[in-house]
Every structure is written in C-alpha cells, then in structure tokens.
Amino acid sequence: MEARPSAVPAPSHSPPGGKRSRRRFPFPRPPFAAHVGADVPASLVVFLVALPLSLGIAAASGAPVMAGLIAAAIGGIVAGSLGGSPLQVSGPAAGLTVVVAGLVHEFGWQVTCAITxxxxxxxxLLGISRVGRAALAVSPVVVKAMLAGIGVTIILQQLHVLLGSRPAGSALENLAALPAAITHLELHAALLGVAVVAILLCWNFLPAAVRRMPGPLAAVAAGTALAVAFAPGVERISLDGSILSAxxxxxxxDDNWRAFAFAILTMALIASLESLLSAVAVDKMHTGPRTNLNRELIGQGTANIVSGSLGGLPVTGVIVRSAxxxxxxxxxxxxxxxxxVWVLAFSASLRA
Incomplete structure (x- = not known):
C-alpha cells in the first residue's frame, strides 16, 4: 500500500473581527525622550556639583566669578551637543587654573578671552584634520607629570586661601610666602577649609546610602552651613548681576604677539589632552557607545570659541563632573x- 502523506496543519489566520495590537504612541518618540527618566535626574546632580566648582575655579583663576558659570553653561550645551563623547560633561577645569591665572596676570582678562x-x-582645526587619536600617543608619564605639576601649583596657591591670605603669582612665590601665611592665619577660614578637605577625604569610607550624594556637593553644603552658623565674617564669593551682564x-x-601665540598653543594642547584623556577614562566607566575623538575635539573647540567670545573661562572635559x-x-x-541649561537658568535668574 502506498503511504499517505502526513497532514500538514494549515496556517492559522486571525478572524476578521479579531483584536489587533495597537501602538500606544501614534508617532515614534524622539531619541532624547527615550531616556529622559534617567537623564533629567542625572543632569540635576551634575548641575549641583558643577555650580560650586565653576565658581571656585573662576575665583582661583583670578577671573570674574561669573566667567565660570558662562563656561559651565556653554560647556554643557555646546560641547555636550557637538562633542563625540556620549557621557562626558565639559566646563571650566582645575587643570587650567594655573595657566589662566598666569595669563590674566600677564595680559588681562579680555586678552585671555581672546586666547581662549x-x-x-x-x-x-585639529578635529577637522582628524588627528584626535594621535593625542593618545602621548606617553601617560608625560601627561601625569604635567597634571602633577599643575596640582602642586594649585595646592600652593590654595593653601594661602585656606589660611586666609592672598596667593601670589607663581608657585615659588607662594612657597616662599607660606611661613608668613601660617604665622598670620585666619582661624575661622582655616578651620572651614580643613573641615571641607576632611569631608572629601573621608567620603568614600561612608556607607553606600550616604555616598549617593556626590562628595564635592556634600563638602560645599557642609562648609557653607558651618560658615553661616559659626563664621559669618569669612570672605564669601559675591555674584553681581546675571550672566547676561557679565x-x-x-x-x-597691543604687543607681545609671540607670547600671545605661545599661550594659544599651550591652552589648546592642555585643553585637548585633558578632554581626550577624560573621555577615554569615561568610556571605561560605562558599556555604552565609545567616544569619537575627532568629533570631541570639534565640540571642545566650538565650545571654547563661544566661551572666549562671551567672556567665559576655557572649557575642557572634566572627569569629576563626568564621573x-x-x-x-x-x-x-x-x-x-x-x-x-540648568546652569544658564540659574545664572540668568540672578539680579544685580
């Protein structure tokens, strides 16, 4: 007998009156709205950290205080939009504090803006020329030595602020004047500074629930509260007017064009290296898209053009805010x- 072929089940069809899946949204959501639930809270945390840091860096650089907020707003909006790093946050950086302070002392603030x-x-131009990856060929020892030298210079400068005295123009002058500053220290300022440093050093040893608040934000908040309660006479940063008036x-x-050109190259080199190395470090902290280094240089360069043209500090990628x-x-x-945007809204709301 011939074997009958096995019956193949007919494909099932939904009845004409059956239910069809309906899309919840008639139009696709824009890309920025897909992660708004994560990005908005994170942006507020970064804003609260960036605000005091920007003011402090501007004060330490000898620049107008509002210049730090101008750079923070432009770094976030311009470099954040055009840069090649998806999670890096840009703004005024401590690594350029000594450089900017020297330029302000030598050229004045408005010429420093032109240098920026x-x-x-x-x-x-470096980004358009696609040489961003070449910056990673610089030996890490060279970069770390440069940052260490900048760090020592900043420490010597800020020790005078902590002791209640005025910092000098160079690291050697600050070192030579340190004994006199210790002899004539301002006790309230010194105690406040020591308290802030202690909070920052001990923050990583606190319980995880407490460390959800960023350490710099907690240190600034605690120091401000202590100053208001126990040291009302300590010098404070004054904000005169809004960001528009600044x-x-x-x-x-007028002259010294050789020093002017050298300052431009120095600032461009340091800002580019710091931004690219920070972007590479941020890439190691997450599993998302990697950084396009050439695009990052284009974004950082555009941000510095805008910041310098409007009277802001130099902009770089900042590892503290990015982390x-x-x-x-x-x-x-x-x-x-x-x-x-939050920095801009806060700055624009200030009144003279």
Missing part, C-alpha cells in the same frame, strides 16, 4: 546638555 577663543579655533568681548593685545554623571545613571548626552 583662538585656542578653540586650533582645537577645531558677558565681555575679547580683546587682542558624577555616569554614577548618577545618565544614559545619553542629554544629561550633559540639560546640566548646562
């Missing part, structure tokens, strides 16, 4: 952009 804008043009146009120097951004759960570059 011109350094941004150099960064932009805008100042750059100005070219805070990642730890706060940011998912896209929207967090960095929003942090700049």
């Amino acid at each position: 804008a011109a350094a941004g043009v150099v960064q932009l 805008i100042s146009l750059p100005q070219l120097p 805070t951004n990642v730890e706060a759960g940011a998912a896209t570059r929207t967090s960095a952009v929003l942090h700049g």
